[in-house]
Amino acid sequence: MILTATLTMVGLGAFFAIVLAIASQKLKVTEDPKIEELSEALPRLNCGACGFPSCHEFAKAVVEGKDIDTTCRVGGESAAEAISKITGVRKTAAKKIAVVFCGAREGDKTKKAVYKGVATCRSSNIISTGAMNCAYGCLGFGDCMRACPFGAIVMEDGLPKIDPEKCVACGKCVSACPRGIIELLPFDTDNLVVAACRSRDPGSVVRKNCRVGCIACKICERLSGGVFYVEDNHSKLKTERMEEKVDWDQIIKKCPTKTIVKIK
Amino acid sequence: MNLILIFIAAAVTNNFVLTYFLGICPFIGVSNRLESAFGMGMATTFVMTLAATVTWLINHYLLIPLHIEFLEYVTFILTIASLVQLVEMFIRKTSPELYRALGIYLPLITTNCAILGLTLFVVLRNYAFLEAVIFGFGAGVGFTLALVVMAGIREELEFADVPKPLKGTGITLIIAGLLALAFMGFGGLISS
Numbered sequence: 180m181i182l183t184a185t186l187t188m189v190g191l192g193a194f195f196a197i198v199l200a201i202a203s204q205k206l207k208v209t210e211d212p213k214i215e216e217l218s219e220a221l222p223r224l225n226c227g228a229c230g231f232p233s234c235h236e237f238a239k240a241v242v243e244g245k246d247i248d249t250t251c252r253v254g255g256e257s258a259a260e261a262i263s264k265i266t267g268v269r270k271t272a273a274k275k276i277a278v279v280f281c282g283a284r285e286g287d288k289t290k291k292a293v294y295k296g297v298a299t300c301r302s303s304n305i306i307s308t309g310a311m312n313c314a315y316g317c318l319g320f321g322d323c324m325r326a327c328p329f330g331a332i333v334m335e336d337g338l339p340k341i342d343p344e345k346c347v348a349c350g351k352c353v354s355a356c357p358r359g360i361i362e363l364l365p366f367d368t369d370n371l372v373v374a375a376c377r378s379r380d381p382g383s384v385v386r387k388n389c390r391v392g393c394i395a396c397k398i399c400e401r402l403s404g405g406v407f408y409v410e411d412n413h414s415k416l417k418t419e420r421m422e423e424k425v426d427w428d429q430i431i432k433k434c435p436t437k438t439i440v441k442i443k
Numbered sequence: 444m445n446l447i448l449i450f451i452a453a454a455v456t457n458n459f460v461l462t463y464f465l466g467i468c469p470f471i472g473v474s475n476r477l478e479s480a481f482g483m484g485m486a487t488t489f490v491m492t493l494a495a496t497v498t499w500l501i502n503h504y505l506l507i508p509l510h511i512e513f514l515e516y517v518t519f520i521l522t523i524a525s526l527v528q529l530v531e532m533f534i535r536k537t538s539p540e541l542y543r544a545l546g547i548y549l550p551l552i553t554t555n556c557a558i559l560g561l562t563l564f565v566v567l568r569n570y571a572f573l574e575a576v577i578f579g580f581g582a583g584v585g586f587t588l589a590l591v592v593m594a595g596i597r598e599e600l601e602f603a604d605v606p607k608p609l610k611g612t613g614i615t616l617i618i619a620g621l622l623a624l625a626f627m628g629f630g631g632l633i634s635s
Contacts, residue, residue: 184511191501191518195525206532208539 213242213265220261222253226328228349234339241265253329253347276366277331281317281358282375282440284336287390288313304357312388314366315358326355343443364418364442367412372427372441374399374407374414374434381412393438402430407439414438444493446577449570451632453581459557460589461619461626466561469548470590471615479544480594484587486530486545488580491561493526494519495579497585498562499572527553557586592622 214235220374221234229251230256231237241249242265250270251258263269293305300322308314319337331345332352339352348363355361360377378385382394387393393414399407406420407430431439459465466487473483498519506512531549535542538631542549552558565575596618605614 180511183509184514185510187505187511187514188517191505191521195521199525199528202529202532206536269498298634 194346211242214238217242217255217261220254221251221258224253224328226253226347226349226351228252228347253349274366275363276343276346276371276442277323277348277350277352277361278364278371278373278375278442279339279341279375280362280375280377281315281325281338281362282391282438283313283316283389284338285319286336288316289388300355301357313378313380313385314394315360315380316376316389317360317390318358322355322357323352323361326351364416365421366443368421368443370425370427372431372439373416373442374438374439376413376438378413379411385412391437394436396435398433398435399430399439402426402433417428446574450575450577450581450584453578454585454588455626456629456631458585458589458626459560459582460586461623463557463560464623465560466555466586467619469551469555470593470619472551472613473545473548473610474590474593475597476510476544477591477594477598479541480590481587482538482541483545483548484583484590486534486549487552487555487586488583489559490523490526490530491558491583491586492576492579494523494558494562495565495575495582497522497526499565499570499575502566507624515563515566516559519559523558523562524553557582589622593618596622 215238217238218235221238223234225233229248231238231240237251240247241262244266249262249266249268251262252275254261259269260302290311292310294305294306295396296302296322298383300320303309303318303320309318311318317338319334321334321339322333323339324332324334328349328351329345329347331347332339333342334340335401343366348362348366353359353361353363358377364371364373376385376389376391376393378389378392380388380392382396385392385394393412395409395412395414396407397414399414400409403425404423406417406425408417409413411417427441431437431441453459457463460467460470469483469487473586501518501519501522502512502515506515506518527550530552531542534545534549561579565578570578593615597615598613600618
């Protein structure tokens with residue numbers, strides 16, 4: 180009985196294996212070898228920064244000469260080299276970095292409850308917008324850290340810290356953050372100074388909720404000549420005017436709540 | 444007459460998805476666009492018909508004569524997996540578009556319980572060869588029907604104002620339930 184059973188299974192398995200082997204020869208799909216070659220040179224992390232679901236798809240689009248942005252932010256020199264071989268154009272991507280628009284560390288923000296649920300930002304955010312009084316700030320459970328394929332984010336005092344060396348601006352953390360407070364900003368300018376707060380609450384409420392929240396006092400707007408501007412009760416940065424000559428240090432010093440921080 | 448009854452029963456009155464609740468995974472996963480739903484339905488129909496045919500042959504000419512019917516699950520799964528591989532290669536060769544649209548759901552036909560359920564039903568109900576083939580084909584058509592109806596509804600639903608907590612899978616499952624209720628209406632078509 181055991182022998183029959185074993186032999187039957189072996190026989191069947193072998194039969195299907197042979198059929199499949201023949202079929203795979205007959206139905207072979209020939210792909211442009213360039214695609215495979217380029218695909219090898221790409222980082223193969225499938226991070227999606229280029230807008231394609233995988234490095235392979237991106238390589239295919241490049242080889243087929245589709246009208247796309249043919250830069251791989253992650254691959255660096257070797258990828259740029261490989262891509263330029265096919266497109267004939269040498270392009271390097273503008274360096275960008277993910278910036279967290281909240282500066283409140285553990286202790287800076289007041290809490291309305293103790294959250295003991297699943298330790299992710301997403302679940303915490305679902306329950307009446309988190310345990311702290313501020314409905315806009317960082318929840319501190321590190322969903323962005325876990326989403327980062329490059330290990331560029333570490334959590335420090337309940338706030339993500341982004342390593343500019345490792346960050347390639349793939350945007351995974353941007354979509355992972357349930358608060359939507361991570362944004363990709365250009366990093367090849369001389370200075371990168373932002374107002375790290377996204378609170379839409381009026382200043383009086385922010386004062387109660389958070390030690391470092393923006394109270395929309397407009398001092399930065401005045402000092403920077405409009406590079407910073409106040410909208411929705413918080414200060415925003417006009418990224419297209421970042422290159423202008425502004426006394427950034429002065430602004431950082433004068434901000435009464437120390438909301439404005441220097442990234443670079 | 445019997446063959447027609449088996450076909451209608453498998454396709455409509457005892458629809459695999461909406462009456463037996465088999466194969467819910469692709470039913471939810473691939474039913475967001477009409478085109479890929481139809482492609483998935485066709486692929487599954489193909490696999491189902493072939494699976495019913497091949498497993499019937501294996502069962503009657505190998506397992507029963509050798510008295511090793513207890514191997515039926517293992518051999519059936521092996522057969523289905525191989526057939527799916529074959530279909531996958533075939534689709535990749537003939538229609539790369541469909542191959543990309545089906546994505547992960549294509550290899551998942553392997554673990555589609557509707558197909559394993561089908562082959563086991565064939566054994567359970569003692570179908571003759573031709574009956575088994577028709578049953579497999581009917582089940583595939585029924586699966587396609589359910590998938591296409593669902594995809595049609597979901598495409599329309601794109602523009603509907605769905606309450607936020609029900610968006611996505613939630614509303615899909617509710618529609619699936621309503622569809623199942625509607626299909627119960629076919630129950631009186633065949634009395635057996």
